[in-house]
Every structure is written in C-alpha cells, then in structure tokens.
Amino acid sequence: MRSPPGAAVAGPRPAVPMATRTASPPASASRSAARTVGGIPPWASLGVLFGVTSALSILAFGPIGVSGTYPRAIGSVARAIAPGWAANEGYLVKMGSVVTPESLLVVGLLLGGFLARRLGHQPRPVAAEVVHAVERTPGRRYLTAFLGGFLILFGARLAGGCTSGHIISGITQLAASSFIFAAAVFGAGILTAKLIRPRA
Amino acid sequence: MTLFYGLLVGVAMGAFIQRVGASSPAMILENLRLKDLSVIKFMATTIAVGSILAYLLAAGGAPMHFDIKPTYVIGVALGGLVFGVGFALGGYCPGTCVVGIGEGRKDAWAAIAGGVAGAFVFTLLWPVLEPALIKPFNYGKVTVPQLLGASPVVAAAVLAAVFLTIVTLLPTRPGEAPRG
Numbered sequence: 098m099r100s101p102p103g104a105a106v107a108g109p110r111p112a113v114p115m116a117t118r119t120a121s122p123p124a125s126a127s128r129s130a131a132r133t134v135g136g137i138p139p140w141a142s143l144g145v146l147f148g149v150t151s152a153l154s155i156l157a158f159g160p161i162g163v164s165g166t167y168p169r170a171i172g173s174v175a176r177a178i179a180p181g182w183a184a185n186e187g188y189l190v191k192m193g194s195v196v197t198p199e200s201l202l203v204v205g206l207l208l209g210g211f212l213a214r215r216l217g218h219q220p221r222p223v224a225a226e227v228v229h230a231v232e233r234t235p236g237r238r239y240l241t242a243f244l245g246g247f248l249i250l251f252g253a254r255l256a257g258g259c260t261s262g263h264i265i266s267g268i269t270q271l272a273a274s275s276f277i278f279a280a281a282v283f284g285a286g287i288l289t290a291k292l293i294r295p296r297a
Numbered sequence: 298m299t300l301f302y303g304l305l306v307g308v309a310m311g312a313f314i315q316r317v318g319a320s321s322p323a324m325i326l327e328n329l330r331l332k333d334l335s336v337i338k339f340m341a342t343t344i345a346v347g348s349i350l351a352y353l354l355a356a357g358g359a360p361m362h363f364d365i366k367p368t369y370v371i372g373v374a375l376g377g378l379v380f381g382v383g384f385a386l387g388g389y390c391p392g393t394c395v396v397g398i399g400e401g402r403k404d405a406w407a408a409i410a411g412g413v414a415g416a417f418v419f420t421l422l423w424p425v426l427e428p429a430l431i432k433p434f435n436y437g438k439v440t441v442p443q444l445l446g447a448s449p450v451v452a453a454a455v456l457a458a459v460f461l462t463i464v465t466l467l468p469t470r471p472g473e474a475p476r477g
Contacts, residue, residue, distance in 0.1 A: 250411070
C-alpha cells in the first residue's frame with residue numbers, strides 16, 4: 098500500500114508536530130483533480146486541450162512561457178525605485194519591458210488556478226503539502242519551497258526558459274536546445290527525487 | 298490585443314494545470330519518483346498535439362510567431378540540471394507556483410519568493426555568466442529538422458507519433474493494476 102503523498106499543514110505554525118497531525122490526502126495530489134470522462138483519462142483530454150492552446154498561442158502572439166516574466170517584473174520595480182542601477186544591469190535591459198503578452202499570461206495562470214478550483218467545486222488545497230521527509234515542520238516545507246523556487250528560476254534563466262517556455266513550447270517547435278534542457282531537467286529531477294527521502 | 302490573448306492563454310493554461318494536478322508539489326514528486334506518470338503524460342500529449350498543429354498551421358500559410366531558443370549547450374544543460382534539482386526539491390515550476398497561489402497554496406508564495414531571489418541573483422551574475430556559459434558553444438536558434446535536413450511537418454508528425462505511442466503504452470501508475 099502506498100501512503101498518500103501529501104500531508105496537510107493547516108497554518109504557518111501549527112502547535113503540534115506535523116507527524117501527529119491527521120490529514121486527508123489533498124484531492125489533487127494522489128489523483129488528477131479532473132474526472133475520467135468516457136474512458137479518456139484527464140491527462141489525455143487536458144493534454145489535447147493544452148496542445149491546441151499552445152499552438153494557438155504561437156499563432157496569436159508567440160509560444161507560451163513564464164520564467165522571463167520574473168526578471169522583467171524585477172526590472173520594472175528596479176526602474177521605479179533605482180533607475181540608475183536598473184539602466185546599468187545588462188540583463189534587465191536585455192529582458193526589456195514587463196508589458197508583454199507573456200506577463201498577462203502569468204496573471205492568467207493565477208486566475209485560471211483560482212477559477213478551475215472554484216468552478217470545479219473542489220476543496221481548498223492544503224496550505225503546504227509535505228513531500229520530503231526533511232519537512233518535519235512547516236518552516237522546513239516553506240524553506241524547501243523557497244530553495245526549490247530559487248533553483249528553478251536561476252536554472253531557467255541560465256538555460257533561457259522553463260517547463261513552459263523550454264520544454265512545452267521548445268519541444269513543440271522542435272528546438273534542439275529544448276531537447277537538451279528537457280533531458281537535463283528530468284535527469285536531475287528524477288535523480289534528486291529518488292535520492293531525497295520521501296515523507297513516510 | 299496580443300496582451301488580451303496572453304491573458305486568455307494564461308487562464309486556460311492555469312485551469313489545465315490545476316485540473317491535471319500539476320500545481321500540487323506532491324503530485325510533481327510522485328511523477329519525478331516515477332510512481333505516477335500522469336503529469337509527464339499530460340506534457341507529452343500537449344507537446345505532440347501542439348507540435349503537429351503548429352507546423353500544420355505554418356504549412357497552411359498561417360502567420361506563426363515561432364520563437365526558437367538558442368542552443369548554447371553548456372548554459373542550457375547546466376541550467377536544466379539546476380532546474381531539475383529545484384523542481385524535485387520544491388515540487389513547483391515557475392508557472393505552477395502561480396497557479397498554486399491562485400488555488401490557495403501557501404507554500405507557493407515561498408516558491409515565488411525564491412524564484413524572484415533566483416532571478417535577482419542571476420541578474421547580478423549575468424556579466425560573469427554570459428561570457429562563461431552562454432556565449433561559448435552557441436549554435437544559435439536551430440531546430441532538430443534543420444539539423445536533419447527534414448521537413449518540420451514530417452518531424453512534428455514523427456515526434457507526435459512517438460510521444461503518443463509512449464503515453465498510450467506506459468502505465469499511468471507503474472507497479473499498480475492496469476492503467477486508469
């Protein structure tokens with residue numbers, strides 16, 4: 098028997114140790130949130146829909162992508178509070194204005210996540226799913242999420258794209274670089290996931 | 298108008314990611330531990346359908362806005378390795394943590410904060426990283442069909458056939474009873 102992959106941490110600082118908290122598995126964790134329709138599993142129907150969306154995005158304005166919005170947002174804040182510094186940071190200059198379809202796409206992700214849960218009448222997900230054995234306290238979970246976030250953005254900016262821009266859009270366009278990126282991501286990701294002890 | 302299209306694409310993408318469970322770090326770890334392959338299959342299906350459709354539209358004369366990322370081998374490979382470690386550590390990618398905030402995940406805020414910090418540190422290191430890892434061995438914006446001298450539509454069809462065959466044959470939950 099496998100244990101449910103995610104345990105709940107209700108708030109930032111629970112009074113009891115996490116190991117003693119009883120938690121029902123989050124609806125979206127162990128199985129896809131969407132139901133199988135007519136024998137077609139959700140990954141297949143949602144994959145077809147996302148594939149059509151991704152091709153139409155290339156038609157409408159360009160391939161989907163997310164990670165470039167982070168430095169563009171940093172650049173727009175920096176130009177407001179420290180224009181002299183921002184003008185001399187080559188990377189912020191290179192990435193340009195935050196007013197792009199891609200930035201609106203990121204706003205859309207926020208709305209899409211909110212609407213899909215609400216309209217799907219799904220329960221609110223647990224605040225912080227515990228995925229590794231080291232995440233014995235909520236603080237530890239927030240720390241691994243922070244460190245993970247740091248590495249994915251640093252890596253994505255070094256490579257020039259992330260899961261959406263490089264892997265989805267890149268391989269969709271058959272870009273040579275994106276095959277290299279995807280192999281490196283899944284190689285390191287699977288190895289790391291196998292090496293870190295999972296939550297018991 | 299393109300800004301509005303960006304918003305629409307984002308809402309759809311966010312909804313798909315939420316419904317397939319990819320905004321759940323536990324689900325991502327199940328996939329990276331190869332216990333549940335549904336998100337990987339979702340991505341492969343997306344790529345197969347998107348690739349064949351995009352190149353068919355292009356072949357039909359549609360004004361496509363392709364944007365191929367340059368192949369600077371060292372930076373792309375190193376960036377992918379760093380990304381992979383972070384992906385397995387946090388269970389989020391730069392887009393799924395935004396979806397996660399939308400659906401009410403608190404640790405997604407920590408992932409975004411880490412992401413902003415990572416992008417900021419990268420910005421500071423850019424003058425060192427660009428000459429060392431991005432300028433050398435840069436083969437430019439090249440696609441696999443260009444390297445092979447093949448038609449992009451044919452290459453997309455082959456890729457789609459391979460990906461769709463693999464996702465059909467692979468069990469969604471290896472080690473458990475037949476796929477569902």
